[in-house]
Amino acid sequence: MTARTSSSAPDPSTPSPARRLLAGLAKTIRTPMGATATVFLGVVLLAAIVAPMLWSGTAAKVDATALDQGPSGEHWLGTDNLGRDLLLRVLVAARLSVLLSLSATAIGISLGLLLGAAPWLLGPRLGRLAAAFVNIAVAFPMLLMTLFFAVIFGVGVQGSVCAIGISMAPWFARLTQTLIAGVQKRDFVAAARIARVSRFGVLRRHILPNIAEPLIVNVALAAAAALLAFAGLSFLGLGVQAPEYDWGLLLNEGLSGIYVNPAGALGPGIAIVVAGLGFNLFGEALAKVLGSRHKVRTFRPRGASRTVSGSGGHPRQHATDGSAGDAIAPAGEVPVLEVDRLRVSLDTPNGTVSPVREISFSMKRGEALGVVGESGSGKSLTALAVAQLLESPLHVEAATLRLLGKDLMAADPRSRATRRFLATSLGLVFQNPTTSFNPTMRIGPQLAEVARLHQDMSRRQAGARAVDRLRAVRIPGAERRAKQYPHEFSGGMRQRAMVGMAMMGNPSLIIADEPTTALDVTIQRQVLNLLEQIRVENQVAVLLISHDISVIGQFCSRVLVMYAGRVVEELPSADLRTSARHPYTRALLSAVPDMTADRSQPLATVPGRPVDPADRPAGCAFAPRCTFATAQCHTAEPPLQEVGSGGTVACWNPQEGAVTAVQGQVQQAGRGQA
Amino acid sequence: MSELRFEKTSIRVGHGARALTAVDGVDLVVPARSIVGLIGESGSGKSTLGRAAVGLNPVSGGRILLDGQPLARQLRRGAVQMVFQDPMSSLDPRMTIGDSIAESISRRRIRRATDRRREVERLLELLDLEPQWADEYPEKLSGGQRQRIALARALAARPEVLIADEITSALDVSIQGSILNQVKDLQRQFGFSMLFISHNLSVVRYLCDQVAVIYLGRLVEQGPAEDVLSDPQHPYTRELLEASPDSGGPLVQPGGILHAVGDGEATDPHHPPTGCRYHPRCPVGPAVHPDRNACRTSVPLPLGRAHHAACHFAAMTETPLTATT
Ligand SMILES: Nc1ncnc2c1ncn2[C@@H]1O[C@H](COP(=O)(O)OP(=O)(O)OP(=O)(O)O)[C@@H](O)[C@H]1O
Numbered sequence: 001m002t003a004r005t006s007s008s009a010p011d012p013s014t015p016s017p018a019r020r021l022l023a024g025l026a027k028t029i030r031t032p033m034g035a036t037a038t039v040f041l042g043v044v045l046l047a048a049i050v051a052p053m054l055w056s057g058t059a060a061k062v063d064a065t066a067l068d069q070g071p072s073g074e075h076w077l078g079t080d081n082l083g084r085d086l087l088l089r090v091l092v093a094a095r096l097s098v099l100l101s102l103s104a105t106a107i108g109i110s111l112g113l114l115l116g117a118a119p120w121l122l123g124p125r126l127g128r129l130a131a132a133f134v135n136i137a138v139a140f141p142m143l144l145m146t147l148f149f150a151v152i153f154g155v156g157v158q159g160s161v162c163a164i165g166i167s168m169a170p171w172f173a174r175l176t177q178t179l180i181a182g183v184q185k186r187d188f189v190a191a192a193r194i195a196r197v198s199r200f201g202v203l204r205r206h207i208l209p210n211i212a213e214p215l216i217v218n219v220a221l222a223a224a225a226a227l228l229a230f231a232g233l234s235f236l237g238l239g240v241q242a243p244e245y246d247w248g249l250l251l252n253e254g255l256s257g258i259y260v261n262p263a264g265a266l267g268p269g270i271a272i273v274v275a276g277l278g279f280n281l282f283g284e285a286l287a288k289v290l291g292s293r294h295k296v297r298t299f300r301p302r303g304a305s306r307t308v309s310g311s312g313g314h315p316r317q318h319a320t321d322g323s324a325g326d327a328i329a330p331a332g333e334v335p336v337l338e339v340d341r342l343r344v345s346l347d348t349p350n351g352t353v354s355p356v357r358e359i360s361f362s363m364k365r366g367e368a369l370g371v372v373g374e375s376g377s378g379k380s381l382t383a384l385a386v387a388q389l390l391e392s393p394l395h396v397e398a399a400t401l402r403l404l405g406k407d408l409m410a411a412d413p414r415s416r417a418t419r420r421f422l423a424t425s426l427g428l429v430f431q432n433p434t435t436s437f438n439p440t441m442r443i444g445p446q447l448a449e450v451a452r453l454h455q456d457m458s459r460r461q462a463g464a465r466a467v468d469r470l471r472a473v474r475i476p477g478a479e480r481r482a483k484q485y486p487h488e489f490s491g492g493m494r495q496r497a498m499v500g501m502a503m504m505g506n507p508s509l510i511i512a513d514e515p516t517t518a519l520d521v522t523i524q525r526q527v528l529n530l531l532e533q534i535r536v537e538n539q540v541a542v543l544l545i546s547h548d549i550s551v552i553g554q555f556c557s558r559v560l561v562m563y564a565g566r567v568v569e570e571l572p573s574a575d576l577r578t579s580a581r582h583p584y585t586r587a588l589l590s591a592v593p594d595m596t597a598d599r600s601q602p603l604a605t606v607p608g609r610p611v612d613p614a615d616r617p618a619g620c621a622f623a624p625r626c627t628f629a630t631a632q633c634h635t636a637e638p639p640l641q642e643v644g645s646g647g648t649v650a651c652w653n654p655q656e657g658a659v660t661a662v663q664g665q666v667q668q669a670g671r672g673q674a
Numbered sequence: 675m676s677e678l679r680f681e682k683t684s685i686r687v688g689h690g691a692r693a694l695t696a697v698d699g700v701d702l703v704v705p706a707r708s709i710v711g712l713i714g715e716s717g718s719g720k721s722t723l724g725r726a727a728v729g730l731n732p733v734s735g736g737r738i739l740l741d742g743q744p745l746a747r748q749l750r751r752g753a754v755q756m757v758f759q760d761p762m763s764s765l766d767p768r769m770t771i772g773d774s775i776a777e778s779i780s781r782r783r784i785r786r787a788t789d790r791r792r793e794v795e796r797l798l799e800l801l802d803l804e805p806q807w808a809d810e811y812p813e814k815l816s817g818g819q820r821q822r823i824a825l826a827r828a829l830a831a832r833p834e835v836l837i838a839d840e841i842t843s844a845l846d847v848s849i850q851g852s853i854l855n856q857v858k859d860l861q862r863q864f865g866f867s868m869l870f871i872s873h874n875l876s877v878v879r880y881l882c883d884q885v886a887v888i889y890l891g892r893l894v895e896q897g898p899a900e901d902v903l904s905d906p907q908h909p910y911t912r913e914l915l916e917a918s919p920d921s922g923g924p925l926v927q928p929g930g931i932l933h934a935v936g937d938g939e940a941t942d943p944h945h946p947p948t949g950c951r952y953h954p955r956c957p958v959g960p961a962v963h964p965d966r967n968a969c970r971t972s973v974p975l976p977l978g979r980a981h982h983a984a985c986h987f988a989a990m991t992e993t994p995l996t997a998t999t
């Protein structure tokens with residue numbers, strides 16, 4: 001067995017679910033909203049526990065000498081029509097009010113969970129029945145249901161608790177159903193069922209732990225609702241009956257004497273608001289804390305915050321754009337894109353991290369340049385930086401970033417002129433054709449929007465252009481298709497429409513980030529050929545980003561290989577198999593079998609795992625995974641240097657000779673840690 | 675060991691207006707100790723078929739047999755196991771790795787807690803993972819590591835058949851090789867049979883003894899892997915091969931001009947075409963040769979012995995399929 005790299009072990013401190021929840025609670029208390037809520041709830045709970053012990057006698061004592069008094073030094077909120085102190089009564093009532101609303105919530109949750117889990121437990125057929133029942137029940141307003149059941153169960157505490165609990169149940173059932181539906185599709189549930197775990201076992205062991213957090217958040221919110229509902233019932237005289245009293249009843253009594261003593265109504269009113277707000281805010285704060293842990297990284301096209309690096313930066317270590325630019329662009333022609341020492345950084349609590357650094361390249365008209373590298377190597381960030389689409393925690397620096405000769409680092413990304421320039425000279429195609437379109441808008445108008453905004457076209461002109469573009473990307477029946485919604489398109493057609501959208505202006509550059517990763521090979525071939533046709537016919541440069549080196553090799557004339565945020569090799573794609581020099585490039589080429597691979601040989605493997613940009617090894621970032629690493633590799637980062645055949649490579653020990661798939665030759669085929 | 679046999683298997687999925695027959699009368703044998711690759715485009719029914727073999731999808735027509743026995747009883751003893759595509763969703767984030775694996779170990783086979791624990795550690799080691807990970811949650815593991823744990827969980831049931839559904843397609847290229855090597859090693863070591871679902875033809879060719887090609891729920895070609903992929907008989911298999919980026923042929927045509935028949939995409943599975951389901955986009959079918967009406971009206975039956983294709987005109991494999999101009 002190979003030696004285990006310590007970096008591949010998970011952090012031994014991964015917390016258990018219960019501890020995560022506690023940590024979440026602790027964190028909630030520390031947020032401003034959470035702290036407020038905690039103070040509110042603390043006051044209410046303290047009153048609920050302590051007040052009845054201290055004052056329940058006093059608060060019930062009738063004092064004929066002090067009937068219906070207003071606030072005074074002795075009675076801060078005044079007294080009621082039997083001379084009882086109202087402040088004490090409000091405090092003492094806290095226990096009953098909180099207890100009753102919590103009981104009602106408990107009933108609601110238990111019933112709701114049962115009802116919500118029924119579809120899962122009963123299997124599809126009976127389950128649909130249960131789901132339909134819940135759907136109908138949810139359609140009735142909760143208040144109406146509460147009143148209905150309160151009347152049925154009869155006046156009094158028990159009846160009201162049941163009424164509120166039951167009317168809350170459908171709402172909880174619906175929530176539970178939705179949450180379960182989200183978890184039940186995940187593969188680990190399928191795996192547990194293959195392992196013959198009973199439905200109840202799966203519910204208890206896999207489903208409930210995974211929906212517990214949102215459920216708990218909603219319990220807090222439901223407690224607030226129950227509190228208000230109970231106050232309402234008591235106020236109407238359906239809930240708590242004298243001589244017992246809760247806030248609702250006190251409010252009722254206070255309201256009848258409002259002209260004599262307004263404080264009598266205000267006291268219980270404030271108590272209800274404080275308690276309700278406490279539960280509500282706590283739920284909200286908890287939701288925020290728990291929710292933020294699951295947040296996925298998202299990019300939103302908008303202006304980026306950028307810093308223009310001084311022109312006197314570090315000396316050029318390589319001649320990428322010089323040689324390549326000169327060799328390709330005829331003298332005097334402006335390159336479509338010039339990038340020199342591009343860097344994308346992010347400020348974290350532990351210092352600045354640069355997921356992309358020292359990227360330099362240039363592209364001439366109609367050129368196809370490929371960027372290949374594994375997930376997290378910075379391919380997408382490079383593309384987004386060029387397109388000026390990075391948002392604020394990420395910032396872009398570059399010695400040069402020019403599109404069609406226009407200096408993008410100097411331009412204000414928010415100005416209308418810049419946005420217009422970018423929108424018309426740069427087209428973008430992203431990986432997921434499903435999420436790149438607005439599902440509520442027809443395809444045609446969606447394409448037309450770009451032209452209307454940035455090319456000053458009329459609605460009709462823009463519409464005609466959209467149909468024309470759809471035709472250009474070979475969508476059959478373009479006119480009819482333009483009137484359809486994205487979901488009416490197949491994945492391949494959506495991606496072609498996306499290319500059409502990128503072609504709405506007259507772009508000189510199309511950046512396609514994994515445009516075919518989500519597609520079948522046959523559709524992939526169509527989309528690639530479409531891009532090729534556009535490239536040839538309109539002299540559009542194409543920057544193609546992919547993790548698939550065979551796709552890049554077939555589509556592009558030059559390839560940039562990225563590893564850990566930097567370019568480690570650049571070469572003509574025709575030379576990939578014959579003269580790739582960097583061990584990582586060679587490993588990529590040999591790690592996938594091709595149609596001639598020797599079946600009896602094990603596949604070449606790359607041990608170890610991809611680099612985390614926040615924790616990049618010293619020296620060559622590939623060193624921990626490289627079989628050719630020498631002592632130097634672990635200490636000094638190799639510069640990107642020109643090599644004979646018109647390429648560049650960043651490696652202290654570049655390799656020679658052809659690369660063949662499936663052999664232990666490139667990397668020893670030890671069973672690496674992956 | 676065991677042979678998995680699909681006999682005229684049909685599977686309906688969904689309900690109400692959205693119900694459809696995702697798999698239609700499939701005859702397929704996964705012989706004992708061998709690996710059968712299943713290829714076809716997305717939505718063609720590959721996963722539906724695989725999930726039916728572990729009981730996750732009910733069979734609506736025909737039957738599935740394990741060593742000639744109906745599947746239900748065999749499933750109860752964990753004889754068929756499955757590994758899924760998405761490493762991020764295949765492990766319960768709220769359960770320790772050890773518990774996830776232990777769930778698949780039969781209580782009849784290993785009862786005592788300490789023995790079960792030892793078995794979990796043995797499985798982790800078998801997959802080149804750290805035994806002490808048993809107490810960890812999967813949160814921080816990479817995709818490759820998760821897929822190994824999913825493999826360990828499947829092996830914990832001592833399966834006779836393993837269904838592998840696109841198990842490497844979500845992984846980085848540099849990781850894929852080691853997982854494939856490991857799967858191959860384990861299969862040799864334990865001798866289980868395997869249905870390997872993939873869209874990567876070169877991976878299938880490298881790993882599998884036999885290949886079956888599925889289109890819109892029907893098998894269109896089947897035979898020894900080397901044979902089918904080097905000498906495809908069905909026009910659809912040939913289209914797949916041509917489109918495969920590492921098949922050797924040019925992926926991008928000069929000028930990007932590609933002549934696809936129809937709009938080059940699969941038809942709506944809710945309304946499959948009559949006769950041969952491939953006919954609207956078949957480059958040697960009725961859309962190009964109007965006299966080949968049989969393709970529209972009658973369902974082609976699989977012809978040939980070890981290597982067979984379901985095409986009326988399979989024998990006439992003339993011309994390149996997608997002509998270039
Ligand atoms: N908005 C962001 N905030 C913080 N870090 C980010 C952000 N976007 C990307 N990163 C980090 O930057 C690194 C490079 O990301 P990028 O998406 O560019 O890689 P990639 O090679 O394109 O990956 P993939 O193939 O998975 O899309 C990753 O480690 C990623 O986590």
Ligand code: SF4
Binds near residue numbers: 583620654
């Ligand atoms: S510099 Fe050293 S570690 Fe890095 S790729 Fe080259 S040989 Fe390997």
Ligand code: SF4
Binds near residue numbers: 959985986988
């Ligand atoms: S049966 Fe006809 S339509 Fe179907 S694949 Fe054969 S030639 Fe093409």
Ligand SMILES: [Mg+2]
Binds near residue numbers: 379
């Ligand atoms: Mg990316």
